[in-house]
Amino acid sequence: MQFELTREFLNLLIETIDNKDDKAASQIMEDIHAVDIADIYNELNIEQAKYLFLLIEDGEKAADVLAELDDDDRTRFLKVLPDDIIASKFIDHMDSDDAADVIADLPDERREEVLQKIKDIDQAGDIVDLLSYDEDTAGGLMGKEIITVNINEEVEDAIAEIRKQVEEVDEIYYVYVVNDDYILQGALSLAKLLLATKNTKIKDIIQSDVISVKADMKAEDVANLSDKYDLVALPVIDNIGRLLGRITFDDLVDVMREEAEKDIQMMSGLTQEVEHSDKVWQMTKARLPWLFIGLIGGIFGALVIGVYEDDLVKNASMAFFIPLIAAMGGNVGVQSSSIVVQGLASGSPGFESTFKKVLKELFVSIINAIVLSVAIFLYNYFFSSSFALTVTVSISLFIVIILASVFGAFVPLALNRYKIDPALATGPFITTANDIIGLFIYLAIGAVMFAIL
Amino acid sequence: MQFELTREFLNLLIETIDNKDDKAASQIMEDIHAVDIADIYNELNIEQAKYLFLLIEDGEKAADVLAELDDDDRTRFLKVLPDDIIASKFIDHMDSDDAADVIADLPDERREEVLQKIKDIDQAGDIVDLLSYDEDTAGGLMGKEIITVNINEEVEDAIAEIRKQVEEVDEIYYVYVVNDDYILQGALSLAKLLLATKNTKIKDIIQSDVISVKADMKAEDVANLSDKYDLVALPVIDNIGRLLGRITFDDLVDVMREEAEKDIQMMSGLTQEVEHSDKVWQMTKARLPWLFIGLIGGIFGALVIGVYEDDLVKNASMAFFIPLIAAMGGNVGVQSSSIVVQGLASGSPGFESTFKKVLKELFVSIINAIVLSVAIFLYNYFFSSSFALTVTVSISLFIVIILASVFGAFVPLALNRYKIDPALATGPFITTANDIIGLFIYLAIGAVMFAIL
Numbered sequence: 001m002q003f004e005l006t007r008e009f010l011n012l013l014i015e016t017i018d019n020k021d022d023k024a025a026s027q028i029m030e031d032i033h034a035v036d037i038a039d040i041y042n043e044l045n046i047e048q049a050k051y052l053f054l055l056i057e058d059g060e061k062a063a064d065v066l067a068e069l070d071d072d073d074r075t076r077f078l079k080v081l082p083d084d085i086i087a088s089k090f091i092d093h094m095d096s097d098d099a100a101d102v103i104a105d106l107p108d109e110r111r112e113e114v115l116q117k118i119k120d121i122d123q124a125g126d127i128v129d130l131l132s133y134d135e136d137t138a139g140g141l142m143g144k145e146i147i148t149v150n151i152n153e154e155v156e157d158a159i160a161e162i163r164k165q166v167e168e169v170d171e172i173y174y175v176y177v178v179n180d181d182y183i184l185q186g187a188l189s190l191a192k193l194l195l196a197t198k199n200t201k202i203k204d205i206i207q208s209d210v211i212s213v214k215a216d217m218k219a220e221d222v223a224n225l226s227d228k229y230d231l232v233a234l235p236v237i238d239n240i241g242r243l244l245g246r247i248t249f250d251d252l253v254d255v256m257r258e259e260a261e262k263d264i265q266m267m268s269g270l271t272q273e274v275e276h277s278d279k280v281w282q283m284t285k286a287r288l289p290w291l292f293i294g295l296i297g298g299i300f301g302a303l304v305i306g307v308y309e310d311d312l313v314k315n316a317s318m319a320f321f322i323p324l325i326a327a328m329g330g331n332v333g334v335q336s337s338s339i340v341v342q343g344l345a346s347g348s349p350g351f352e353s354t355f356k357k358v359l360k361e362l363f364v365s366i367i368n369a370i371v372l373s374v375a376i377f378l379y380n381y382f383f384s385s386s387f388a389l390t391v392t393v394s395i396s397l398f399i400v401i402i403l404a405s406v407f408g409a410f411v412p413l414a415l416n417r418y419k420i421d422p423a424l425a426t427g428p429f430i431t432t433a434n435d436i437i438g439l440f441i442y443l444a445i446g447a448v449m450f451a452i453l
Numbered sequence: 454m455q456f457e458l459t460r461e462f463l464n465l466l467i468e469t470i471d472n473k474d475d476k477a478a479s480q481i482m483e484d485i486h487a488v489d490i491a492d493i494y495n496e497l498n499i500e501q502a503k504y505l506f507l508l509i510e511d512g513e514k515a516a517d518v519l520a521e522l523d524d525d526d527r528t529r530f531l532k533v534l535p536d537d538i539i540a541s542k543f544i545d546h547m548d549s550d551d552a553a554d555v556i557a558d559l560p561d562e563r564r565e566e567v568l569q570k571i572k573d574i575d576q577a578g579d580i581v582d583l584l585s586y587d588e589d590t591a592g593g594l595m596g597k598e599i600i601t602v603n604i605n606e607e608v609e610d611a612i613a614e615i616r617k618q619v620e621e622v623d624e625i626y627y628v629y630v631v632n633d634d635y636i637l638q639g640a641l642s643l644a645k646l647l648l649a650t651k652n653t654k655i656k657d658i659i660q661s662d663v664i665s666v667k668a669d670m671k672a673e674d675v676a677n678l679s680d681k682y683d684l685v686a687l688p689v690i691d692n693i694g695r696l697l698g699r700i701t702f703d704d705l706v707d708v709m710r711e712e713a714e715k716d717i718q719m720m721s722g723l724t725q726e727v728e729h730s731d732k733v734w735q736m737t738k739a740r741l742p743w744l745f746i747g748l749i750g751g752i753f754g755a756l757v758i759g760v761y762e763d764d765l766v767k768n769a770s771m772a773f774f775i776p777l778i779a780a781m782g783g784n785v786g787v788q789s790s791s792i793v794v795q796g797l798a799s800g801s802p803g804f805e806s807t808f809k810k811v812l813k814e815l816f817v818s819i820i821n822a823i824v825l826s827v828a829i830f831l832y833n834y835f836f837s838s839s840f841a842l843t844v845t846v847s848i849s850l851f852i853v854i855i856l857a858s859v860f861g862a863f864v865p866l867a868l869n870r871y872k873i874d875p876a877l878a879t880g881p882f883i884t885t886a887n888d889i890i891g892l893f894i895y896l897a898i899g900a901v902m903f904a905i906l
Binding site: 260 | 626642683736751762766770781787824892
């Protein structure tokens with residue numbers, strides 16, 4: 001049943017395009033889901049994609065394909081399509097939120113052109129309304145396709161009302177109930193309406209404790225809210241409670257996925273979203289900045305070691321455990337910062353004070369530090385010729401593990417307090433900082449130990 | 454509108470519990486959403502939580518609270534509740550999928566006891582059916598609450614049919630259409646039914662290209678599918694196409710979130726899920742294994758450096774850049790493995806062969822390597838007294854960056870080919886391996902350079 005994009009299929013399709021076999025190509029497009037067509041476009045050049053696009057007869061489907069394309073692909077695509085095609089063939093068939101996204105992707109000078117060519121004046125109005133919201137807010141995510149009934153109606157009138165509105169809306173999920181001032185009063189499921197008798201009053205079957213969000217709520221918070229309460233759609237209201245639109249789960253799932261990807265990206269030391277299909281230059285640009293910071297950290301490390309050059313000349317074996325100390329500081333720091341960042345991201349209330357959290361981190365790290373220091377002590381005791389080195393490595397490892405984990409827990413908490421994204425502290429930053437601190441401790445202790453033992 | 458769990462509220466609640474003020478406590482429970490009650494339970498001891506739980510009068514709500522609790526909390530909770538309360542007060546009011554999860558959480562000897570005390574025999578049967586599926590498959594996620602109509606019916610009969618079934622189902626989303634053998638034929642939205650005239654045949658308004666999944670499909674694949682096609686609910690079928698149940702978006706969002714958390718956890722070097730609220734011992738257990746691997750890596754590093762001890766005695770400044778080389782190898786490796794892992798996880802088709810992917814990684818790394826090697830060359834040229842060291846650091850950094858990124862890209866691809874989770878390669882594993890390789894290259898080149906320059 002499900003379509004799978006194979007190399008054979010792709011070769012066949014490209015052959016069909018090259019032959020300009022309109023009939024065969026449009027038949028193929030008809031059989032495939034819009035989402036899969038968007039996937040296929042990734043593998044075609046812009047001319048091939050445009051050719052196929054204009055062959056899609058079903059306007060609804062063509063609009064879906066445009067909505068499903070990656071931002072980059074869509075921008076590239078819109079560039080080669082004339083204004084009137086964009087307006088009449090696609091925008092007119094799109095949900096208002098997707099349509100607003102498309103218009104927002106156009107260069108300023110084309111926006112007005114395209115808006116004026118939209119035939120459905122209500123749709124154009126909705127788009128202009130939606131463009132006024134920041135894209136990272138509830139307003140930026142919502143669509144205007146909602147079904148509303150008045151709270152003073154009876155079921156029979158409400159159903160008639162719904163029949164009139166239903167053509168505009170792909171998926172209903174909820175019918176929203178408003179009063180005469182269009183202030184949200186609650187929601188109703190279609191199932192409830194089906195079960196009720198004709199003359200039941202809407203106000204008697206309304207679910208009034210519906211969770212709604214204000215238009216300026218941050219997209220990430222909206223996503224957390226819908227995830228927490230398992231909401232399939234959320235009504236959006238203005239500051240005095242008037243119903244503006246609704247956000248559906250699929251857009252919120254996208255927000256959640258993007259947030260998760262952003263966290264992983266920061267942890268990996270990437271400054272922007274990178275996909276394996278990106279160009280070499282894009283990938284380089286995302287990667288160099290953090291590598292430079294790592295390089296500067298390495299130079300600091302070199303300076304720290306430089307301070308102890310004389311000690312190293314005397315006891316070259318001190319150098320053996322430099323990588324171990326640096327790596328362990330990094331590993332421990334990443335672990336504890338990552339646990340803290342995940343805790344912050346989940347938005348769990350967390351009554352524990354910062355002090356208590358760092359204290360718990362301290363306990364965990366003391367246990368880890370004891371186990372690992374003893375392990376390396378035993379190794380060095382049996383296999384290393386220098387007792388001074390054995391003691392140095394164990395003591396400094398102990399201290400480094402504790403400092404690195406407390407530091408790893410503290411930095412994201414501090415960033416969060418100052419409204420900076422705590423995930424910044426999970427990546428190369430924490431490893432680099434811990435490297436330098438660890439080196440300093442190791443070499444300082446070594447200098448003392450080799451002097452006294 | 455939205456409930457916020459404050460310390461003041463919690464103190465008040467605990468006071469109410471301590472005073473055994475049943476009326477006040479049950480009023481508080483009535484005003485709060487089940488999800489929030491589950492949150493509150495995290496902050497109470499088991500006796501306090503049990504007291505509140507038994508005061509919830511609305512069976513549906515009590516069941517929701519039980520379903521919303523963390524696995525750990527729920528297990529703890531079920532332990533203190535008698536069998537008949539679990540069966541009559543909770544299971545009877547739960548959706549079949551949540552109920553099956555609860556039963557699965559019980560120790561073997563209690564399962565049968567509780568199952569036998571369930572009054573609704575259909576529910577008990579559904580649960581027994583669901584318990585036979587692996588929890589990481591579509592079958593393990595699905596619920597039995599579905600609304601079905603026969604393809605040969607007309608709209609009027611279908612609506613009557615739906616009215617009979619609707620009590621059992623919280624959210625309808627779709628009405629599924631089956632034939633006489635209960636084989637899935639397609640789906641219908643309630644909106645379509647509302648719009649159709651009484652005598653329309655179901656087969657004329659059915660949406661027949663509905664996406665369904667087999668019961669043994671992996672949960673992760675189901676989640677990717679629903680995300681890709683923005684599906685709010687997915688019907689589950691057996692091998693001959695008979696309808697078994699449906700999976701709703703909220704359960705799939707949970708699967709997605711868990712997958713993302715697992716990836717981050719692996720990247721952070723944690724062997725199991727850790728929350729900041731976990732006990733010290735749980736946190737230690739999750740962290741020690743990877744730290745041990747890091748320790749062993751560090752010992753190998755020490756052995757590698759040991760081989761070059763004589764060179765270090767002669768040129769102690771060689772030690773200065775050991776941390777830089779190790780850190781850069783680690784950072785570059787994490788970047789490239791993470792990009793590859795994300796690409797694999799997104800399930801994008803990706804026609805590029807493994808060879809081509811690694812080749813692209815090679816280009817990116819050559820650019821990075823040139824930029825960073827030149828930068829460190831300039832630094833050392835002006836600030837370091839040893840030209841041999843200057844040349845050693847730049848050449849080895851160049852090689853390490855390229856090797857680390859090719860290695861970082863290749864390992865997850867290789868793991869994936871052998872059906873091992875590629876995310877294993879994103880964490881301490883890749884940094885540790887790159888540390889050792891980097892050290893070896895740096896010291897070997899250094900030995901040569903100090904000999905010839």
